[in-house]
Every structure is written in C-alpha cells, then in structure tokens.
Amino acid sequence: xxxxxxxxxxxxxxxxxxxxxxxxxxxxxxxxxxxxxxxxxxxxxxxxxxxxxxxxxxxxxxxxxxxxxxxxxxxxxxxxxxxxxxxxxxxxxxxxxxxxxxxxxxxxxxxxxxxxxxxxxxxxxxxxxxxxxxxxxxxxxxxxxxxxxxxxxxxxxxxxxxxxxxxxxxxxxxxxxxxxxxxxxxxxxxxxxxxxxxxxxxxxxxxxxxxxxxxxxxxxxxxxxxxxxxxxxxxxxxxxxxxxxxxxxxxxxxxxxxxxxxxxxxxxxxxxxxxxxxxxxxxxxxx
DNA sequence: TAGCCGATCCCCT
DNA sequence: GGGGATCGGCTAA
Numbered sequence: 001x002x003x004x005x006x007x008x009x010x011x012x013x014x015x016x017x018x019x020x021x022x023x024x025x026x027x028x029x030x031x032x033x034x035x036x037x038x039x040x041x042x043x044x045x046x047x048x049x050x051x052x053x054x055x056x057x058x059x060x061x062x063x064x065x066x067x068x069x070x071x072x073x074x075x076x077x078x079x080x081x082x083x084x085x086x087x088x089x090x091x092x093x094x095x096x097x098x099x100x101x102x103x104x105x106x107x108x109x110x111x112x113x114x115x116x117x118x119x120x121x122x123x124x125x126x127x128x129x130x131x132x133x134x135x136x137x138x139x140x141x142x143x144x145x146x147x148x149x150x151x152x153x154x155x156x157x158x159x160x161x162x163x164x165x166x167x168x169x170x171x172x173x174x175x176x177x178x179x180x181x182x183x184x185x186x187x188x189x190x191x192x193x194x195x196x197x198x199x200x201x202x203x204x205x206x207x208x209x210x211x212x213x214x215x216x217x218x219x220x221x222x223x224x225x226x227x228x229x230x231x232x233x234x235x236x237x238x239x240x241x242x243x244x245x246x247x248x249x250x251x252x253x254x255x256x257x258x259x260x261x262x263x264x265x266x267x268x269x270x271x272x273x274x275x276x277x278x279x280x281x282x283x284x285x286x287x
Numbered sequence: 288t289a290g291c292c293g294a295t296c297c298c299c300t
Numbered sequence: 301g302g303g304g305a306t307c308g309g310c311t312a313a
Contacts, residue, residue, distance in 0.1 A: 138298090142295035
C-alpha cells in the first residue's frame with residue numbers, strides 16, 4: 001500500500017485521518033467505487049483466473065467457499081486482511097459491505113486466551129469446534145456480540161475486529177445509532193462504524209442468531225474477494241486486546257492489522273516498530 | 288488524547 | 301457467584 005511509505009514522514013494519527021478522508025472523498029484521481037456501485041453485485045474486477053476458493057456456481061462468483069477457511073488460524077487471520085470483503089444482506093435486501101482490516105487468531109486448546117483453552121467445549125463455544133468457516137458469535141459483557149470464524153484445528157478460530165465500511169454506510173450508522181446508550185447523541189463518523197469487534201456486529205446487525213452459521217453457504221452473510229490491490233498490504237502483528245489474564249499468551253503477536261489503516265480499532269506502535277525493523281517480522285515461526 | 292470506570296448479564300465453575 | 305476477546309462518557313493534562 002502506498003500509505004506505508006507515508007508513515008515514515010507523517011504522524012500516524014494524521015495519516016489515518018487523511019486516509020479516512022481520502023476514502024470518503026477521493027480527490028487524487030483514484031477511482032473509488034461509490035457505495036451504490038459497491039452495493040450492486042460482485043466486484044467488476046475478478047481477475048482472469050478463478051481461485052479454487054470461489055464457490056457458488058450461480059450468481060455470486062466472488063463468494064469465498066469452504067476451502068478458503070480450511071487453513072490454520074494464523075494463516076486465515078492474515079488471509080482475511082485487505083482483500084476480503086464481509087457482506088451482510090439484511091431482510092430488506094440491503095447489502096452492507098466492509099473490507100476486513102483487523103483480526104485476531106485464537107489457536108485452540110493450548111491457547112490460554114481462547115474460549116476453547118484446555119479443550120473446553122461448551123454449548124456456547126461449539127462453533128469453534130465446527131467445520132472451518134462456521135461462525136462463533138457470543139455475547140460479551142452482557143451487552144455486546146463478537147464474531148469469530150472457525151479455522152482449521154479443533155477450537156481454533158479468528159475474531160473479526162474491524163472493517164473498512166464500503167457499502168451501506170447509512171444503514172450501518174442507523175443500526176449503530178439505535179443500539180447506543182445515548183441514542184440522541186451525535187452522528188457517528190465513518191471510522192467509528194466498524195472499528196471494534198462489537199461495533200462491527202452492531203453495524204452489520206450480527207447477533208447470536210448467526211452463531212454456528214456457515215459463512216460459505218449462508219444467505220445473509222458471506223465473504224467476497226475484493227478487487228485486487230496494487231500491492232500486498234503491510235500487515236502488523238501485535239498482541240491481542242483485552243486478554244490480560246492469559247499469561248504469556250497475552251503477549252503473543254496474534255492480532256493482525258493493516259498498517260496505516262484508519263479503520264483499525266487499536267494501534268500498537270511498539271509492534272509496528274518491531275515489524276518495521278524485522279524484529280517481529282510477522283512470521284508464523286513465533287508460534 | 289489518554290486513562291479511568293461503570294454498564295450489564297450470560298456463561299462457566 | 302464471579303468474571304469477561306467491549307464500549308462510550310467523562311475528566312485531566
């Protein structure tokens with residue numbers, strides 16, 4: 001991404017604000033599809049060859065099939081970033097779309113921070129043990145939902161933490177607004193719509209009724225391959241958020257996000273420095 | 288802008 | 301009965 005170069009000379013917050021503005025108001029000549037264009041059908045640019053991951057013979061050529069999800073959690077968490085677009089079709093056929101920019105990997109029984117630690121399998125976390133691509137949606141703090149996608153490996157999954165909203169932003173804003181405490185408050189900025197695991201669930205109207213659904217087959221929620229980026233996004237590997245009790249597992253760099261993205265929920269400058277100097281190098285060898 | 292803290296209730300032990 | 305993969309309002313610097 002061109003923005004990674006900018007980050008050397010510009011403060012990150014400023015850069016993020018500029019990026020957000022550019023996405024909303026492209027003035028650099030780059031053609032950004034309008035939300036309406038994004039709303040309609042699959043992306044126009046699918047590339048010359050069809051990946052084996054693509055399924056659905058009729059209609060939705062860009063939808064990702066079961067094979068895509070059948071990879072280890074770390075690998076899947078990284079594969080989600082940048083080019084995968086989460087689509088949610090509401091009952092009135094409105095389609096909400098967002099590009100995945102931040103994920104966390106939970107590795108299964110050995111991972112002290114995972115709900116499946118020690119091999120625990122309960123009615124709540126059953127989705128973690130189901131076939132790759134199964135959703136695990138649970139209630140947290142009595143008020144919010146979090147959305148995971150199971151990966152290869154028993155009890156392993158990927159938490160979706162943030163999206164870059166691409167289509168249906170007004171519907172997202174309404175959904176978020178309706179669920180906030182001070183519902184009479186100010187309108188949410190675009191970057192506040194999906195920059196957190198529960199925020200994105202609110203914005204996409206994802207609740208527990210989505211638990212254990214198959215992301216490769218469901219009619220209301222699926223994943224699409226987005227238009228190709230000019231270059232691979234720079235990915236930062238950082239410690240996961242909100243798992244202070246998990247000992248050494250709390251420190252492992254199992255959270256992944258796109259460097260410089262204004263849509264990410266939590267920025268970790270130390271991890272970004274490590275990644276830049278190669279000290280952490282975003283390598284799977286860490287695990 | 289960063290840090291603190293209350294809200295809220297299900298799930299697990 | 302206690303804790304939690306969060307969020308947002310408030311306050312201080």
